[in-house]
Amino acid sequence: MAAASDKAYESLKQRIVGGTYAPGAQLKEEPIARELAISRTPIRAALKRLVDDGLATADPGRGVRVAEWTEYDIEETFELRGLLESHAAELAARRGGPALADRLDALNEEMDRAIARGGSALPERLQQVNSAFHRAILEASGSPRLRAMLAGLIDMPIVIRSHFISTLQDKVQSLQHHRDLASAVRAGDAELARQVMQLHLRVASHRFKRQRSEFSATRRASTFRCAGRDPGCAAPPPAPPHRASGGRG
Structure with a gap:
């Protein structure tokens, strides 16, 4: 079973x-x-x-x-990550050394290859590599309290979902932030690592809210066209029988 x-x-x-x-x-x-x-x-x-x-x-x-996520849920999640993970990145840059930098570079190369391959498995693979990257930094911070506080934030549903609705440009931008973080760690520049992580998560927050708005608009437009018997909706895929009609995307 x-x-x-x-x-x-x-x-x-x-x-x-x-x-x-x-x-x-x-x-x-x-x-x-x-x-x-x-x-x-x-x-x-x-x-x-x-x-x-x-x-x-x-x-x-x-x-x-x-689950439904409000604007407040999104703001709170990314604000908390910005505060806590930027500190984790600062500590990791001080303590991680070349071993951490090598690990981050390897994960970035893996992410780059996944983006180049593309395909239907890309979102899930990127989510896995992204999680491994952030958790490597968190582990290298050497702070059990930070690990405990961030444990449930790195893989929250709204974070996971962002990988499924992001554009290619979004993915490439996120990878560049990861590369900048790896470079800061290799240089032992704690302040730069903190700033890059803050920027990375601030951009991720804005990106997710934009994606959410665009996704909702697309769903509403599709529903409106099909309700009006638009020819473009002549053969829509069947909706699952248990899907609610009143939920918002």
């Missing part, structure tokens, strides 16, 4: 962070089980994991729904 639950979890996670399921959409066991050809027991376990990971919410009377 564990394998089936893992399969269901990964499938649902990709649909949530990729925008297939809108924020607020209800996730019902039976329709999902039919759609994925999996029994309801592993689906139930997968939904619980989604709730535990913050990708979904469970409320009495409303069932399990895709």
